[in-house]
Amino acid sequence: MSLITAIKTTRPPAIQNVVSSLIILYILRNFCTHMSETHRARISEGILERMERLLTKVRTASLKSKNSGLRRKKSKEKQAASDPGDSKDAITTQPIENEHDELQPTKRVSRDFSISTTPPAIYGSTFSLAEGPELIAVEPLPKVSSRRSSMSKPGRKPSLQHVGFQSPELEPEEDYPAPVPAPGPAPSPARTDSTKTPKDHKGHRLPSIASLISNITSSRSNRPARVSRSTTTVRKLAAYKAVSDNFPTNRPAYIAIGSGSLMLQVVEKLSQYSYSQLADITFVSTGVASEHIMASYKLRPITSLSLLSPETKIDVYFDTADKVDDNLNCIRGRTGNLHLERMVALRSECFVCIIDYNKRVPTLFTMGKSMAVEITPESYFYAIKKLRAVGAIATLRHGEPVISGPCITQRGTYIIDASWPALGNADSEVEVLAEILKGLYGVVDHGLFYAGKGGWNGRPHKVYVGLSDGAVNSLG
Template sequence: MSDSGLAALSLIESSKRLAAYTAVDQHVKPEHTIIGIGSGSTVVYVVERIVQQGVEANKKRVFIPTGFQSKQLIVEAGLNLGDVDEYPTIDVTIDGADEVDKNLNCIKGGGACHLREKVLAEAAKTFIVVADFRKNGESLGTNWAPGVPIEVVPFAYARVLRQLKETFGSPNATLRMAVKKAGPVVTDNGNFVIDAPFDTEKFQDSAKLLAQIKLLTGVVEVGLFCGMAKAAYFGNQDGTVTIRREDGTTTQVNA
């Protein structure tokens, strides 16, 4: 990679870190004791900033992971690990996203953790998204090519796949296959994942699409997070951060 390419990469990483730091500074307050930690490259900086808040601040806190990666981040940082079974109400959950639209609806599940991610998002009083500029768009289905991740029980996957193709208008829906293992991806819950691409028109009412897919027998969870995020923080190519809030306002943070 050229020096200019390395410099650009460094700038993007700096903006992702600034986005994560700003999200933590604005939403993880001293009174917050139960915190959900999501997955993705930007969340590494979320944990880093939380650790910087100090031992005393974190001594009384419990951190709930959405999956293996976030669990490892919590443990390696020396933070208190908990589970949503013990703490069904969370003060704030910060997570990544695969795509976010202008209304803060999200596609999540690129890492096949969207069932647990949605549980932690719904359990949180405040759900915050942190990502890079590539995830920021006007409409879902624009930047995230693989489509909507759908967790499905193995027994029903063939039938659900056929329904998605023939009834829901996703002819390119596919069963997600493992990269370095023969066979399909298996979630932490023992299920399969179908990736279903849709035209942007389908996302004009993402909540309706979510409800319709969720009603299919065998579907466990759908990677559409609608009307849940309070704000989204995006690290930009130029090192700045764009903050979009649920009320429609947008602000910029300079590098």
């Protein structure tokens, strides 16, 4: 509003109306750019026509005004020549419209466009009425556009060039024409004319797109064939090999399936055996998840260890581990079924552990990972305090979301995730920690599966390690 008021106070009425209408129409036109294509096209056409007519009027009015101003000026000059003493007054009392006949070089009238007398040279959407003594152009202010499109406009440079930077990846190839070969010995194909070669702001020569592409393709062709496999693949290969190597031959047989993420692959492989090979096998699970997997493959699991007679031994137990050290001692039970896993392991003739190479460590706790310690809910405050007292960084495992409270296992117990500094290589170190944990009231079980002087405590008999190249290493 203040702009229109300013125009009113400083321009002749004809120009005031025209310029005000022009501004309103232009604002309307900009508003129209937010409308649908069809509406915009239709409305814009009408507006443009009106603008053309109005601008013609502006130009005519401006011309008339200027001419009358010039006439008045000349008559004043004549008058001043005849009466030099009045010349100062003549300048100060000049009619106000004379000032506005000369439009300001660039007068901003809104945030989005300006009215300018400068030639509309560079912006594609400039509306101009180029004929006449004064060039009046309504120029949209330059909008931020994609770098490539702004570069394609004649006379414009990408802004980064202003600080001396040229990105070879973004420059169009034609910006850097191939050098004309000089007479004489043929130049090396990698060299280009130094005057045409793009350079960075420090003057270092930048490679052309062609050379970058050729470098990439040649380095690809020289690259050795990729041999590493994904972790999922190598784990699956290890699981399949573990099953085929350890499928029991005696009948009746008992096979336990653990709670690790590879149990799907183990069950998948087992299901490939014939009906007669599977007929006399009883399957034992260490958790609800593996029970469901077995049931979906029609492997008929038993749901409780107590259904096995006291003298029954499980022929083979397949499961995973979190970490396995050089002596095959391991940390297990991240899934929270560690006590049942221990009981199954202790009743098994052969515990076959399946891992990928990422889980192999020289000594336990090397990687600073935590181990699950299963506790009774009642012992929580006491047990966590005691665990911290024996050097653990210990936290209660929460459910999801955290506000739902502690993570509660199938047996109604809690899990504390605890870590210690890396243990030494000797079996005794693992055994010492295990004995401390076993001696804490409230601790139901812990994740150390080991063999020490005191006896065998669930250390795997065999470990199948899926290696990065797809091979499977069998340990034990």
